[in-house]
Amino acid sequence: MSTVDPQARSFQEGPATYMLPVSPSLIYLHFPSLSQSSHQNDAQEWNRLDEMHKGIDAFLGHKLSYAPLSEDAKRILEIGWAPHNFLISLAHSLTYRSGSGAWAIQAAETYPDATVTAVDLSPLPPRPLPKNVTFLKLNIVEEELPFEPASFDIIHTRFLLTHLPKWEDVVQRVTALLKPGGWLLVEDIDHIALDDNGGAGPGVQKFYNIYHAFAATQNVDHMVGSKLEGTLKRLNLFSIVNGIEVKCPFHGGSNDPSLHALGRTMRKSLITVYKDLNPRLVAAGLTPEVQQGFFQEAGDRARGLYVKLYMTWSRKK
Numbered sequence: 001m002s003t004v005d006p007q008a009r010s011f012q013e014g015p016a017t018y019m020l021p022v023s024p025s026l027i028y029l030h031f032p033s034l035s036q037s038s039h040q041n042d043a044q045e046w047n048r049l050d051e052m053h054k055g056i057d058a059f060l061g062h063k064l065s066y067a068p069l070s071e072d073a074k075r076i077l078e079i080g081w082a083p084h085n086f087l088i089s090l091a092h093s094l095t096y097r098s099g100s101g102a103w104a105i106q107a108a109e110t111y112p113d114a115t116v117t118a119v120d121l122s123p124l125p126p127r128p129l130p131k132n133v134t135f136l137k138l139n140i141v142e143e144e145l146p147f148e149p150a151s152f153d154i155i156h157t158r159f160l161l162t163h164l165p166k167w168e169d170v171v172q173r174v175t176a177l178l179k180p181g182g183w184l185l186v187e188d189i190d191h192i193a194l195d196d197n198g199g200a201g202p203g204v205q206k207f208y209n210i211y212h213a214f215a216a217t218q219n220v221d222h223m224v225g226s227k228l229e230g231t232l233k234r235l236n237l238f239s240i241v242n243g244i245e246v247k248c249p250f251h252g253g254s255n256d257p258s259l260h261a262l263g264r265t266m267r268k269s270l271i272t273v274y275k276d277l278n279p280r281l282v283a284a285g286l287t288p289e290v291q292q293g294f295f296q297e298a299g300d301r302a303r304g305l306y307v308k309l310y311m312t313w314s315r316k317k
C-alpha cells in the first residue's frame with residue numbers, strides 16, 4: 001500500500017482511495033524514530049475509533065449485536081477492524097468487563113472457543129491479542145478473501161462500506177462466506193449531518209457537497225447507511241433482514257443516557273476526522289473555510305444537528 005503523509009498523518013494513495021488515516025503500525029507510536037516520518041498523530045485515529053466503539057457498545061448494552069447470535073459460533077470474521085489503542089483498552093479493562101475497544105476482540109472474548117479472523121488494510125498492532133484472534137492484512141477492494149465459501153457463522157463490518165467502491169459487490173462476496181443460517185452484521189452511517197427539521201444548514205451542506213462529489217469520482221457512496229436494509233432485502237440472500245435507524249444527537253439531549261453519550265461521541269468523532277482529510281479531497285476544493293462552516297454549525301447546539309447510524313442484522317438463507 002503506498003501512502004502519502006501530510007502533517008505527520010498517513011493516507012492511502014491511488015484510485016479508490018480510503019479517505020481516512022491509515023495506521024502504519026503501532027510500533028511507530030511507541031518508537032517514532034523507527035519511522036521515516038512521524039506517525040504519532042495516528043493515535044488520534046485509533047482513539048477516535050475506540051471512542052466510537054465504546055459508545056456503540058454501551059448503546060447495545062455491551063452486546064455484539066441485536067441479532068440472536070448462537071452461543072456455539074465457531075468462526076467469526078470482522079472486516080475493517082480498528083487496530084485499537086492499547087492504553088485506552090487498558091483503561092476500559094479497569095472499568096468494564098471486556099477490556100477492549102475493538103469489536104473483533106470483544107467477539108473473541110464473548111466466544112472463547114471460536115476463531116475470530118480480523119481483516120484490514122492497516123497492519124496488525126504489535127500487542128497481545130486474545131489467542132483466538134487471527135489478523136490478516138488485506139485490501140478487500142483489490143484482493144480476494146482467502147476463505148472457504150459458507151465457512152463463517154458470523155461476519156461483522158462497521159463503518160467500512162461507506163468508504164468502498166461497489167459496496168454491494170462487497171456485501172455479496174462477503175455473504176458467500178457465511179454458512180446458511182449465519183448472521184451478517186453491517187453497521188454504517190449516512191455522511192450527512194441534519195438539523196432538527198431534517199435539512200442541513202448552509203455550512204454543513206457546502207462541506208458535504210464537496211465530500212460527496214469527490215466520493216462519487218471514486219465510485220464511493222457516502223450515503224450507504226440508509227440503503228443497507230433495502231439492499232440486503234433486495235439481494236434475496238437472507239431469510240431475515242432486520243435494521244434500525246439511530247438518530248445520534250450531536251449535543252446529546254436524549255432521555256436514553258447511552259444515546260445521549262453516543263450522539264456527543266459521533267459529533268466529536270466527525271469533527272476530528274473532518275479536520276484532517278485526505279489531501280486529494282483538499283485538492284478537490286475542501287478549503288479551511290468550508291471545514292470551518294461545518295464545525296461552526298456542528299458546534300451550534302440550537303441547530304439540533306444529528307447523524308444517522310444504521311444497524312442491520314441479517315440471517316443467510
Ligand SMILES: C[S@@+](CC[C@H](N)C(=O)[O-])C[C@H]1O[C@@H](n2cnc3c(N)ncnc32)[C@H](O)[C@@H]1O
Nearest residue numbers: 018049080081082120121122139140141158159
Ligand atoms: C472507519 S474505520 C472503522 C473501523 C472499525 N470497523 C470500527 O468500527 O471502529 C474503517 C477501517 O476499514 C479499513 N479499510 C478501509 N478500506 C479497506 C479496504 N479496502 N480493505 C480492508 N480494510 C479497509 C481501514 O483501515 C479502517 O481500519
